[in-house]
Amino acid sequence: MGAFDEVIERAAGHHGGRAAVLERAANPHAVEDLSKVPADRLLSTMARCVFNAGFNWKVIDAKWDGFEAAFEGFDPARLAFFGDEMMGDLVSDARIVRNGQKIRATLENARMVAEIEQAEGGFGTFLAAWPADDQTGLMAFLHKKGSRLGGATAQYFLRFCGWDAWITSTDMRTALVREGVLDTPVATSKGDQAKVQAAVNRWHDQSGLPRATISRLLALSTG
Structure with a gap:
């Protein structure tokens, strides 16, 4: 697992340069204060x-x-x-x-x-x-307390409501295999989700970028 700057450069190479890809990767669903x-x-x-x-x-x-x-x-x-x-x-x-x-x-x-x-x-x-830094915990809570809120549905809800969420899309999982985070692009087990969380947290600490942006940059880095 390398530095996240390398992922940004990969994505930039596919999408018109660093400034352009960072703008594209910004989370359009982000809100200033979710509590409101x-x-x-x-x-x-x-x-x-x-x-x-x-x-x-x-x-x-x-x-x-x-x-x-x-x-x-x-x-x-x-x-x-x-x-x-x-x-x-x-x-x-x-x-x-x-x-x-x-x-x-x-x-x-x-x-x-x-x-x-x-x-x-x-x-x-x-x-x-x-x-x-505990999206997996929040997803588990929603899955337990709610109905039909497992897997990708919970991820999309969190992203779309304004929470700073990563989404394990096909492209993101492909990038995570390339970066050595996952062994296969399946990522359905609790262990795999924990690996994703740890990697995103580490890249957040390195880059200072929101976790949703990190998720989108990983996906964009595949092409």
């Missing part, structure tokens, strides 16, 4: 990632205004309280993708978010307080 993001917007992002998994993202995007209306703005407290009563209507609502398992998961995740809101003084506050 309302819980309904965080639950909306979470639901979008759950529904995107295994579906064509363009289909979900095209219907998202309908999702917002059908799920009543993703107010977690309301969905947590009325979720069971709403289930029957949602599975027959043509404004959304009528996947019963993912609808149920969204209602269950609303209960999780509502509980954390009450216990921690805000779901955004809870996410913002979680140490950036």
